Amino acid sequence: MRVSLAQFNTTIVDFAGNLARITAACDRARVQGAALVITPELAVTGYPPLDLLERPEVLDAGRDAIPELALASRGLTLIVGVALPSDQPGRPAINAALVLQDGQLLATIRKRLLPTYDVFDEDRYFQPGTTAQVLEIAGRRVGVTICEDIWHHDDNGQPRYPVDPVAELVAAGADCIVNLSASPIDMGKPLRRLELVRAIAVRHGVSVAYCNLVGGNDSLVFDGRSFAVDGHGQMLGSAPAFVEADLTVDLPAPVTPQRPIMSPIPDSFQMAVAQDVRQALVLGLRDYVNKCGFRKVVLGLSGGIDSALTAALAVEALGAAQVSGVAMPGPYSSAGSVTDALKLAHNLGIRCPIIPISQPYHAFHEALRNEFGHDGATPADITDQNLQARARGTVLMALSNKTGALLLTTGNKSELAVGYCTLYGDMNGGLAVIGDVPKTLVYDVARTYNAEREVIPEDTLTKPPSAELAPDQRDDDSLPPYPVLDAILQRHVVEHWSTAAIVAEGYDAATVERVVRLVERNEYKRRQAAPVLRVTRKAFGGGRRVPMARRMPE
Numbered sequence: 001m002r003v004s005l006a007q008f009n010t011t012i013v014d015f016a017g018n019l020a021r022i023t024a025a026c027d028r029a030r031v032q033g034a035a036l037v038i039t040p041e042l043a044v045t046g047y048p049p050l051d052l053l054e055r056p057e058v059l060d061a062g063r064d065a066i067p068e069l070a071l072a073s074r075g076l077t078l079i080v081g082v083a084l085p086s087d088q089p090g091r092p093a094i095n096a097a098l099v100l101q102d103g104q105l106l107a108t109i110r111k112r113l114l115p116t117y118d119v120f121d122e123d124r125y126f127q128p129g130t131t132a133q134v135l136e137i138a139g140r141r142v143g144v145t146i147c148e149d150i151w152h153h154d155d156n157g158q159p160r161y162p163v164d165p166v167a168e169l170v171a172a173g174a175d176c177i178v179n180l181s182a183s184p185i186d187m188g189k190p191l192r193r194l195e196l197v198r199a200i201a202v203r204h205g206v207s208v209a210y211c212n213l214v215g216g217n218d219s220l221v222f223d224g225r226s227f228a229v230d231g232h233g234q235m236l237g238s239a240p241a242f243v244e245a246d247l248t249v250d251l252p253a254p255v256t257p258q259r260p261i262m263s264p265i266p267d268s269f270q271m272a273v274a275q276d277v278r279q280a281l282v283l284g285l286r287d288y289v290n291k292c293g294f295r296k297v298v299l300g301l302s303g304g305i306d307s308a309l310t311a312a313l314a315v316e317a318l319g320a321a322q323v324s325g326v327a328m329p330g331p332y333s334s335a336g337s338v339t340d341a342l343k344l345a346h347n348l349g350i351r352c353p354i355i356p357i358s359q360p361y362h363a364f365h366e367a368l369r370n371e372f373g374h375d376g377a378t379p380a381d382i383t384d385q386n387l388q389a390r391a392r393g394t395v396l397m398a399l400s401n402k403t404g405a406l407l408l409t410t411g412n413k414s415e416l417a418v419g420y421c422t423l424y425g426d427m428n429g430g431l432a433v434i435g436d437v438p439k440t441l442v443y444d445v446a447r448t449y450n451a452e453r454e455v456i457p458e459d460t461l462t463k464p465p466s467a468e469l470a471p472d473q474r475d476d477d478s479l480p481p482y483p484v485l486d487a488i489l490q491r492h493v494v495e496h497w498s499t500a501a502i503v504a505e506g507y508d509a510a511t512v513e514r515v516v517r518l519v520e521r522n523e524y525k526r527r528q529a530a531p532v533l534r535v536t537r538k539a540f541g542g543g544r545r546v547p548m549a550r551r552m553p554e
Contacts, residue, residue, distance in 0.1 A: 001140045003036045003178070004029035005226040005247040007239045009215030011291050012046030015061050019044065022080055023072040025246065032248045035138035036077045040213035040222075041111075041147045041182035042095065044069070044082035047213060048182070048220070053093045053125045059085040066098065066105060073100035077137050079144060081180045084108070086127045095126045097144050097180050099135055107135055111146035112165045119184065119220060119534065119543040122148075132168035140176055140251070143169030147181045150200060150208075155192055157199070170204045175254045177206055182213040185223040185280050186537045190241070190269045193225070198233035198260060205231040205257040214244055216287030219531045219541050221280045225268055233260035241268045242279045274444040277437060277535050278313070281445075284533040285433055286317035289406055292430075298405040300396055300426070301325035301344060301352055303337030304465060307410040308344050308456045309446045310433050314408060320349035324405065327354045328392045330361060332468050336459060343457045357391040364391065385469035389425030397428050406430045409530050414439040414482060416529060416540055417489050418515060419522030420467075420475070427529055435532035436539040438489065439465070439482040480511050488515045494538040523548045 006025035010018045022039055029037045041047055044065050045058070052058045062082040069080055078100045083093045095111035110129025114122040135142045149165040166177055177200070183193060193210070201208045207230050214224030227238035228249040239247040271279075289297060297314050301307045307325075314323045327341040338354065345352030364387050365372070372383075400407040409429035411421045413436050421427050434442060449455040465475040465482070479485055488507060491497040492515070499516050503509045526540045527548065538544055 001036060001138045001176070001251050002032070002034045003038060003209050003228070003249055003251055004032060004034035005209060005211040005228070005239065005249070006037055006039050006043075007211060007214050007224045007226040007247065008040070008043070008244045009287070010040070010043055010046040010213065010217075012049050012217055013052060013058055013061070014046060015044065015065060018046060019065055019068050019072075022069065022078070026072040026076065026078055028246055029248070030075055032246075034076060034248055036079065036142070036178075037073075038178050038180060038209060038211040039078075039080045040211055041180045042081040042083055043180070043213075044080060047081075047217065048120075049083060050121075050125075053083055056085070059083060059093055066100075069098060070100050070103045070105060074103050077101045077106070079178060079180065081146065088127050091123075091125055091127045093125050093127070094129075095122065095146060097146055099144065101137070107133060109133060109144045109146070111149060112163060113148040113151065113161050115148045115151075118538070120148075132165065132172045134169060134172045134174045141173050143172070143174030143177045145169070145177060145179045147179065147183060150177070150179050150197065150210075153196070153199070155196075166200055166204065170206060175206055176251045177204075177208045179208065179210045181210060182222060184220040184534065185276075186535060187273055187277065188537075190223065190225050190271075190276075191265075194227065194265065194269055197227070198229055201229045201231055202233045202260045203257060205255045207231055207236070207251040207254070209249065209251060214242060214283075216284035216533070217291070218288070219284075219534045219539065221284040221533060221535070223280060227266075231255035232258070234263040235266065238266040238268060241271065241276075242283045274441065274448050277441065278445050278448055280535050281313050281433055281437075281533055282317045285313055285431065288431055288531075288533075289318060292406070294404070294406040296322040296324070296403070296405045297408050298324045298326065298396065298399050298403065299408040299410055299429075300392055301327050301341035302410075302468070303327075303334075303340035303344075303460060305442055305446055305456070305460055306412050306434060307341075308460050309442055309449075310408055310410045311344060311348060311350065312446070312449045312455055313433055315348045315350060323348070323350045324399075324403075325350055325352040326396060326399065327352055328357050328395055329354065330357045330388045330391070330468070332388075332470055332473065334468060336463070337468060340457045340460045344455075344460065347455050347457070355395055357388060357395065360391045360394065361388055385467070386422045386425060388469050389422035393422070393425040393428035400430075408433055409435070411435060412437050412439050412442050413536070413540070414479075414485055414489060416526060416532075417493060417522075418479065418485070418518035419525050420479060421525065423525055423528060427525070429530045432530040432532040435529065436535050438486040440486045480515065484511065485515060488512055489519070492516055492519060493544075494536060517552070520546075520552050
C-alpha cells in the first residue's frame with residue numbers, strides 16, 4: 001500500500017488555512033499514486049488548542065469541516081486529525097482521527113492515551129477512546145493511532161500506561177500501524193522517537209508510518225522528521241527536519257517478529273545538537289512572529305554573546321530588514337561592548353542606533369534622592385544595577401510600542417534559572433528566544449554562525465561574560481563558572497536530582513546548595529517572564545509547574 005505522509009505546518013484554529021494545506025496534500029498524493037494520506041495530529045484544529053477547546057464554536061468548526069475533508073478524499077483514503085465535540089459529560093472534546101474514503105466518512109477514531117506530563121495536559125480536555133478498531137484500506141488492515149497511543153512504553157522499555165493500543169490493534173488483526181503525531185522537539189528526542197517506533201515494528205512484525213507536525217506554536221517547536229519503518233525496523237523513508245514536506249512510501253506486508261535488522265539512520269536524525277537547536281529556534285521564532293501578526297522585531301545589543309546569538313537567529317528567521325538592534329551604553333559599559341554590538345549589526349546587515357541610558361538613569365537617581373538618602377551618587381549596589389537594566393527596558397519597550405516591533409528578550413536558561421536577570425528590565429519583551437538554552441550551549445550554537453565567515457565577532461565569543469552594571473563586573477563574580485552552573489542546573493531542573501545527589505557526584509556542597517536555593521527562590525521571576533521557546537526536556541514555562549508560595553530550602 002502506497003502511503004503519503006503529509007508533514008505540514010498548522011496554525012491553531014486557522015481552519016481555512018489548515019484545510020487548504022490538507023486539500024493540497026491530497027492533490028499531491030494523487031499524483032504520486034498514494035492510496036492513503038496521513039496528516040499530523042489535530043491537523044484541522046491546530047495543536048495544541050488548549051482552553052480554546054472549551055469554546056463550542058471551535059469544536060463546531062472542526063465538525064463543519066467534514067464535508068470539505070470528504071471532498072479532498074476523492075479517489076483515496078484520508079486520515080486526518082481534528083478536535084470534535086464530546087458525546088459524553090466531563091470533558092468537552094475528543095481528539096479524533098477522521099477516516100474519509102473517496103468522499104465518505106468511514107470512521108472516527110479516538111485517541112486513547114492522553115498525556116498529562118510536562119507540556120501536555122490532554123486529560124483536561126479530551127474524552128479518551130476505549131476500543132481498538134482496524135480498518136480495511138486498499139486491501140490492508142490498518143490500525144490508526146494518535147501520537148501518545150504509541151508511547152505505551154517509556155524510554156527504558158517500561159510500560160507507562162495500563163493499556164497498549166498498538167498491541168490491541170495487532171491482536172485485532174492490524175497488519176500495519178499509522179500514527180498521527182504532534183511531538184515537539186527537545187534535544188535527543190528524534191532518535192528516541194525512531195527507536196520507539198522501531199521497537200514497536202519489530203515487536204509486532206508490522207510496518208509503522210509516523211507523520212509528525214512541523215512548525216512553532218507558542219513555546220513549542222515541532223520538528224517534523226516523519227518516517228516509516230518495516231516490520232524488521234528498517235527505514236522505508238524519512239522526511240526532512242523543520243520544513244514542510246511529503247513523504248511517500250510503500251508499506252510492505254507484515255513479517256514474523258524477530259530481531260531487528262538495522263538500517264542506516266538518516267542524517268536528519270543525527271544532526272549535531274547545536275545545529276538542531278539553531279534550526280528549532282529559527283523555526284519557533286519565525287512562526288511565533290508571523291502567527292501572532294508581527295512583521296518585525298527589536299532587541300537590545302550589549303556586545304555580549306546572548307544578544308548576539310538572538311540577533312543572528314532573528315535575522316535567519318525573518319531577514320535583516322525586519323530586525324533592529326539597539327546599543328544602550330551605561331555608566332559601566334566598556335567601549336568594546338558598543339564596538340562589538342556595531343560590528344555584529346554590520347555583519348548581520350541590521351540597524352543599530354546608539355541610545356545611551358545615562359540621562360534617564362541619573363534622572364531616576366535624582367528623583368529618588370530623598371528616599372535613597374544620598375546625593376545621587378551611584379553605589380553600584382543591586383538597586384543601582386537594576387535601575388540601569390530598567391532604563392534599558394523602558395527604552396526598548398518605547399521603541400516596540402512606537403514601531404509595532406516585537407521586543408525579543410535575550411536572556412539564556414542559566415540566567416533565568418538563578419534569577420540573574422531584572423524584572424521589568426532585561427526581562428522585558430514578548431518572546432524569550434534562548435530562554436531554554438543553557439549558557440554553555442549558547443556558545444556552541446553561536447559558533448555555528450561563524451563556520452563560513454565571521455558573523456558573531458570573535459571578541460564577543462572570547463571575552464568573559466559580564467552584565468556591565470558595576471565596575472569591572474564579571475558573571476563569575478556572582479555565579480559559579482558556567483560549565484559548573486549548567487551541570488548543576490541540568491541535574492536539578494531537568495533531571496530532578498536532589499541537592500545531596502548532586503553533591504555525591506563530586507560537586508562542591510556550598511555551590512550546589514547556593515544554586516538550588518537561587519533556582520527555588522526565583523520562581524516568581526520566571527512566572528513573569530516572556531514565553532520561552534522549548535528545546536530541552538524541561539523548559540521553564542508550562543512544562544514546569546512549581547508553586548511560588550511555599551517553604552524554601554534552607
